[in-house]
Amino acid sequence: MSQYSPKAEIEAVLAARHPNVFAFLGAHEAGEGRQVVRTMQPYAREVAVIVGTERVVAEKVHKDGYFEAMTPRGLYELEITSSEGETTRLSDPYSFGLLLGDQDMYYFREGTHQRLWDVLGASLKTLHGVAGCQFAVWAPNAQRVSVVGDWNRWDGRMHVMRKRIEAGIWEIFIPGVTELTHYKFEVVDTHGHMCLKSDPFAVFAQHGTQTSSLVFDMDRYRWSDSEWMQVRAKRDLYHSPMSAYEVHLGSWKRKAEQGNRWLSYKELADDLIPYVKNLGFTHLEIMGIAEHPFDGSWGYQVTGYFAPTSRFGNPDEFREFVDRCHQAGIGVILDWVPGHFPKDSHGLARFDGTALYEHADPRLGEHQDWGTLIFNYGRHEVKNFLISNALYWLEQFHIDGLRVDAVASMLYLDYSRNAGEWIPNHLGGRENLEAIAFMRELNSVCYAKHPGTTIIAEESTAWPGVSKPVSGGGLGFGFKWNMGWMNDSLRYMAEDPVHRKYHHGEATFAMIYAFDENFILVLSHDEVVHGKGSLINKMPGDRWQKFANLRMFFSWMWAHPGKKLLFMGGEFGQWNEWRHDGSLDWHLFLGEEHSGLQQLVKDLNHLYTSRPALHEKDHEPGGFHWLDANDADNSIFAFVRSAADGDRVTVLVNATPVCRKDYRVGVSEAGSYRELLNSDAPAYAGSGVSAGAGFQAQQVPWQGQPWSIVVDLPPLATLVLGR
Incomplete structure (x- = not known):
């Protein structure tokens, strides 16, 4: 010895x-x-x-x-x-001394470290002239943590880390570890059990059954979107057009001839970006991009919060995708999931043998519906993990917005729980006060650090002030998905036109609360899965009527107050429900109805973005007024959209297959009017019934207006008229 x-x-x-x-x-x-x-x-x-x-x-x-x-x-x-x-x-x-500084430790414990990705995880560095990789992980209750990987034969005896007791962080610098090295943390937990954990701060990771983290150099990429970023910082999103195309990258288009494989980030940049640009959408909203093992979760059961999924390429290739979106004038919104995480043994669950990221009590810490765990928003380090993650996507990937998934599940302690299955807050109520505080801080920090970006809430209840400023008692989100409009509208559209007069109020109800929040009208992925049917198949009637109904509905939606979101496949009337493991049905373009519907969406986006009346006052009562909201017998809706500069458009919706000849509609000014869009036009595979070549205003007061014009309303169609 x-x-x-x-x-x-x-x-x-x-x-x-x-x-x-x-x-x-x-x-x-x-x-x-x-x-x-x-x-x-x-x-x-x-x-x-x-x-x-x-x-x-x-x-x-x-x-x-x-x-x-x-x-x-x-x-x-x-x-x-x-x-x-x-x-x-x-x-x-x-031979190396302490790695993390006292300030890093202090701000992490306090929950205010805004660049945690620089401190925790794996960082390629040169220390004292020695090249290698610095590893750090938070596991305060572990008995031991080692870094294991390719270079040390996955042997936890070789690189045992130093524990920084003041913050519960383990650290080590390992010379010679290079980019793309596979690694994990071997954790001997508080109970003495050993497990292999993926790095919570890994920026690159395997997916599926292989779950190693990979070292990656995040300092190499050089952006080419400076013009976009400068304009973005000054952009007023609330008074600008926002029309988002929601996409699941793994199923938008696949290579059938190559084993049905999905496209890479580079291939998507070559194919998806021009497609979205041609259709005139202002934004792409991408589902579930953070690393996740199970394809069937669609990206909503995340194990790698800091890693864009390696299914389609490496982090720099995803950066290039975003970069090219910006160069094409397209903003990028990511779905972000701070509401829950899966129980996978390699992930965050009981990371050091204790409920570290989650609540220990299942009445607070488990989502029974989804079989997942709920973050402990009251713990400083957990709140810091999530807020720094949001900042990471905005800063390191130039993301323009985050759509926060399942906000309702975060707001309510009794969400989807029976009596006795939840714990009231300290005031005795059902509100999750810690989650509310977290969301307010999240929004305040993100908007302060990255002006021009937006944080969007998917919130399905009537919680007040979701998109109101934190200073005014709101949650501080930029926008809220309008789930009420979606549910009411789809229910109305599913009715046979002969019965729609009995459901007229369902179609007008959204205007009662339309300006209570900064709403986005959504037809999302959730509406075309799990037996709900595709959008085209929700429409009643024969083939012609189904397409006419959907054209009418889309045109009505684009004319309605609120920003827009449409899930992929809806734009050309895909018959099948969405499947995450297959491609959209692109072969449908052999049919003129599908091409016509796609052309309509393109024209709607052009009209929406080019006419201030259709977007400038999306969130202000002064931008909308009814001409006639009560013509239930004929299922006709008439309203006006207007902008501050006097731009005005008149919108007429005929929700029956009956042509309405000589329909008089009120207008505010003398002069001639024209058809800006007719969803029944031949170019869209419609019947071709025209409202008329032009309309001269008559001094006949009507619908509260001093002048009026007479038009023919096509069947199952939306007309947009203007000067």
Whole structure:
């Protein structure tokens, strides 16, 4: 046994249970200008310690690979000859001092560190002239944490980390670890059980059944979207057009001839961006991009919050995709999931053997419907994890907005729970006060740090002030999905036209609350799965009527107050429900109705973005007024949209297949009017019934207006008229 080191400490190191491995391994003062160097190298045949020009062969003190050498005092390297005879020369990980600064520790404990990705995870660095990788992970209750990976044969004895007790963070710098190295954290939890955990801060990761994290250089990419970013910082989203195309990258289009594989980020940039640009959408909203093991979760059960999924490429390739969107004038919104996370053993669940990220009590910490865990929003470090993650996407990937998934499930302690299955807050109520505080801080921080971006709430209840400022008592989101409009409108549209007069109020009800929030009208992925049917199949009638109804509905939606979102496939009337494991039905373009519907969406986007009346006052009562909201017998709706500069358009919706000849509609000014859009036009595969070539206003007061015009209303159609 060693003449320099206690046997008990050597055995503790060999068993990876030494309480402070940095105090034992590495170089330690031995007096008279000498040092003893101790190293654990279980796969080495020989170890030499190099100090300056002197090479000292270390003694193999223990057969399991413990070596030590007495050398002159000074900086040193290890020359390691493996059992296979390969020799490498590296600095010793245990020769480096503390890595994380006191300020980092303080702000992390406080929950206000806004760049946690710079501190935790795996970061390629050069320390004291030595290239390698710094690893750090939060696991305050673990007995031991080691970094294991390709370079150390996944042996947790070799790179045991230093525990920074002041914050519960483990850290180590490992020389020689390079980009694309696979790694995990081997955690001996508070109960003494060992498990392999993926890095919560990994920026690149495997997906599916393979769950390693990968080292990646995040400092290499050079952006080319400076013009977009400068304009974005000054953009007033509330008074600008916003028309989003929601897409699931794995199923938008696939390569059927190549085993039905999905497209890469590069291929999507080549194909999807021009498609969206041609259709005139202002934004792409991307479903579930953060790394997730299960394809069937659609990206909503996340294990790698800081890693864009490797299904389609590496982080820089996703950056290039966003960059090219911006160069094409298209904003990018990501779906973000701070409401819950899966129980996968390699993920966040019971990370150090305790409920670290989640609540311990299942009445607070589990989503029974989804089989997932709920973040503990009241814990500073957890709140910091989530807010820094939001900032990470906005900063490191130039994302223009985050759509926060399942906000209602975060707001209510009794969400989808029966009596006795939830715990009231300290005031006795059902509101999740910690989640509310988290959301307010999230929105305040993101808007302060990244002006021109937006945070959008998918919130399905009548919670007040979701998109009102935090300073005014609101939650501070920029926009809220209008789920009420969606449900009422789809229910109305599903009615046979002969019965619609009995459901007229369902179609007008949304205007009662239309300006209570900054709403986005959504026809999202959730409406075309799980037996709900595709949009075209929700429409009543024969084939012609189904397409006419959908054309009418889309045109009505684009003319209605509120920003817009349409899920992929809806724009050309896909018959099948959406499937995450297949492609959209692009072969449908053999039919003129599908091409016509797609052309209509293109024209709607052009009209919406070019006419201020249709977008400038989406969230202001002064931008809308009814001409006639009560013509239930004829199922006709007439309203006006207007802008501050006087731009006005008149919208007429005929929700029956009966042509309405000589329909008089009020207008505010004398002069001639024209048809800006007719959803029944031949170009859209409509019947071609025209409202007329032009309309001269008559001095006949009507519908509260001093003038009026007479038009023919096509069947199952929306007309947009203007000067």
